[in-house]
Amino acid sequence: MIKNKKVLFVVSVMILLVLAGCSKEKTSSGFSSDKEITVVARDAASGTRGAFHEIMGIIKKQGETQVDNLVVGAIEFDGTDKVITAVEGDKYAIGYISLGSVSERTKAVAVDGVKPTVENVKSGAYSVSRPFLLVTKGSENNLVKDFMKFAESAQGQKIVNDMKYIASAEASSEYTSSGMSGTIKVAGSTSVTPLMEKLQEAYQQLNPDVKFEMQSNGSSQGIKAAIDGSYDIGMSSRELKDEEAKQLNKHILAIDGIAVIVNNDNTFDGLSGSDITKIYTGEITKWSEVK
Amino acid sequence: MVRSKITNTEHKINLYENVMQIVFFISALVSVMAVIAICLFLLLRGIPAIAEIGFMNFVFNEKWGPANVPASYGILSMIVGSMYVTAGAIVIGVPIGLLCAVFLAEFCPDNLYRIVKPAVNLLAGIPSIIYGFFGMEIVVPFVRESFGGNGFSILSASIILGIMILPTVISISESSIRAVPSSYAEGSLGLGATKEETVFRVVVPAAKSGVLTSIILGIGRAVGETMAVVMVAGNSVMPLNKIALLKPIRTLTTNIVTEMSYASGLHEASLIGTGVVLFVFIIILNTALSLLKSKSSRN
Numbered sequence A: 001m002i003k004n005k006k007v008l009f010v011v012s013v014m015i016l017l018v019l020a021g022c023s024k025e026k027t028s029s030g031f032s033s034d035k036e037i038t039v040v041a042r043d044a045a046s047g048t049r050g051a052f053h054e055i056m057g058i059i060k061k062q063g064e065t066q067v068d069n070l071v072v073g074a075i076e077f078d079g080t081d082k083v084i085t086a087v088e089g090d091k092y093a094i095g096y097i098s099l100g101s102v103s104e105r106t107k108a109v110a111v112d113g114v115k116p117t118v119e120n121v122k123s124g125a126y127s128v129s130r131p132f133l134l135v136t137k138g139s140e141n142n143l144v145k146d147f148m149k150f151a152e153s154a155q156g157q158k159i160v161n162d163m164k165y166i167a168s169a170e171a172s173s174e175y176t177s178s179g180m181s182g183t184i185k186v187a188g189s190t191s192v193t194p195l196m197e198k199l200q201e202a203y204q205q206l207n208p209d210v211k212f213e214m215q216s217n218g219s220s221q222g223i224k225a226a227i228d229g230s231y232d233i234g235m236s237s238r239e240l241k242d243e244e245a246k247q248l249n250k251h252i253l254a255i256d257g258i259a260v261i262v263n264n265d266n267t268f269d270g271l272s273g274s275d276i277t278k279i280y281t282g283e284i285t286k287w288s289e290v291k
Numbered sequence B: 001m002v003r004s005k006i007t008n009t010e011h012k013i014n015l016y017e018n019v020m021q022i023v024f025f026i027s028a029l030v031s032v033m034a035v036i037a038i039c040l041f042l043l044l045r046g047i048p049a050i051a052e053i054g055f056m057n058f059v060f061n062e063k064w065g066p067a068n069v070p071a072s073y074g075i076l077s078m079i080v081g082s083m084y085v086t087a088g089a090i091v092i093g094v095p096i097g098l099l100c101a102v103f104l105a106e107f108c109p110d111n112l113y114r115i116v117k118p119a120v121n122l123l124a125g126i127p128s129i130i131y132g133f134f135g136m137e138i139v140v141p142f143v144r145e146s147f148g149g150n151g152f153s154i155l156s157a158s159i160i161l162g163i164m165i166l167p168t169v170i171s172i173s174e175s176s177i178r179a180v181p182s183s184y185a186e187g188s189l190g191l192g193a194t195k196e197e198t199v200f201r202v203v204v205p206a207a208k209s210g211v212l213t214s215i216i217l218g219i220g221r222a223v224g225e226t227m228a229v230v231m232v233a234g235n236s237v238m239p240l241n242k243i244a245l246l247k248p249i250r251t252l253t254t255n256i257v258t259e260m261s262y263a264s265g266l267h268e269a270s271l272i273g274t275g276v277v278l279f280v281f282i283i284i285l286n287t288a289l290s291l292l293k294s295k296s297s298r299n
Helices: A002-027 A048-055 A079-089 A116-123 A143-153 A154-162 A193-206 A219-225 A242-247 A273-281 B002-052 B054-058 B076-109 B109-124 B128-147 B154-178 B182-190 B194-204 B208-224 B226-231 B252-259 B263-298
Strands: A038-042 A058-062 A065-068 A075-077 A093-098 A127-136 A184-190 A210-214 A233-236 A248-262
Touching: A002 B109, A038 A048, A038 A143, A038 A273, A038 B252, A048 A058, A048 A093, A048 A248, A075 A079, A075 A233, A079 A093, A079 A248, A079 B128, A079 B226, A116 A248, A127 A143, A127 A219, A143 A154, A143 A184, A143 A248, A184 A193, A184 A219, A193 A210, A210 A219, A210 B128, A219 A233, A219 A248, A242 A248, B002 B263, B054 B263, B076 B109, B076 B154, B076 B194, B076 B208, B076 B252, B076 B263, B109 B154, B128 B154, B128 B226, B154 B208, B154 B226, B182 B194, B208 B252, B208 B263, B226 B252, B252 B263
Parallel strands: A038 A075, A038 A093, A184 A210, A184 A233
Antiparallel strands: A058 A065, A093 A248, A127 A233, A127 A248
């Protein structure tokens, strides 16, 4: 009989919990700014995270050392879709995603008063953006030159637009097949890789004799490989450092804006860059502390 | 004529047997080879990484910063995280599962059984990504509204895993309860005990080893679960002193899945090292299971 009572107790506690959950859910609507901010970030290996944390100064560099100061307890997801779902479901969440992935499910806020739009990224007014670069060293051989011509042509830049990145230049000329043959070795950024693969596919349809060797190993590795000549083209999803820029030719393939997103119920339509940094480093923990 | 016919069919049967023997042998070999290949892969790729990072620095360090310079690869927080989440799943899943098994085996009317049993079986067949979606859309908001925090937490992961281990716990416990000789129950009833007393004091204790087996298998499922956990746990690497029931957590499995896609070099190797640690966990569980089995068969 004692055991029976225990069973009854467990069951009734469970029912109570469910009821409590339901009733609370109904009463809480609207945005109260004294709640804690739910900080949503990407995983440590993500290119988007690397760029965003660097632009916003979340990564602190001191000489040789470099530390990511992301606040303890920030939620980390391995994909844009999960970041969107998390921010969509949590009134007090903040996240960041590629501009191309912004939809009405969440609200992309203005940063320092500038709205994240394709035009503002193009004009440079929206500061949270990163270039997708292709870098080469010295004088390029004809094959690499031809591929670059394709990447910057109307067809190439259409692929850039189709992949929801921002084309670097107004589509200039149509590319016509050159009938080249040979192998192009490409290495670098994992963020640029999907775009690069699409470009290669399209290029190979026009020039079936050209082969590609791809290594997707991160921007820094790609730049290094281009400098030491072991690869023809390096891919980078960050701006070149001064000493790198001196040694390389730079082609801007596309520009990728990073949008800061909040829940649709959030009353903020814009945030200052410094507040975003403070939110992500844990100096600000509540929405009421945001100016 | 007749004799030669017989030897001919005998010969055919022998040949058939030999061929089938080889087929069975190859089938057995495939699974053994798969285990060996996985072990070799983990050890050959994981051990050098652990050696390069340093065993103590890897397993007993709570700082995980693969993108930092210098990088740090400590997985202590995730080991503890896996333990917490699994313990939570056991706390939630085992009582419910065990009571359900008792109900199914002893108290359930036949027409209800025809509904409940297939439902339990269906629970086992639901893909883990569906559990993850359910968790992210229903359980996380529920935890956020009812208990506070942002919902991505040890508690949410425990609830989801608790549900996921239910079928394992229920079906194995149920069959072990059914396997208890009816003379036990008859003896107890004959001594004047009520049905409830008989079930909880005599039958369930007699099925103890089966119930324990179901719990260990449940732990194995919970430790290894990835897709559902990654969507509800929040995946934050928490310092040990900040781990809490309503705070996010990263487990061993989710560490691998969140970072594997982009990782390279030592970072990638350290994720395989994480797999080695996970593998050791599973080996310990399996050893416990076989010890339990040999003990119960001796009894």
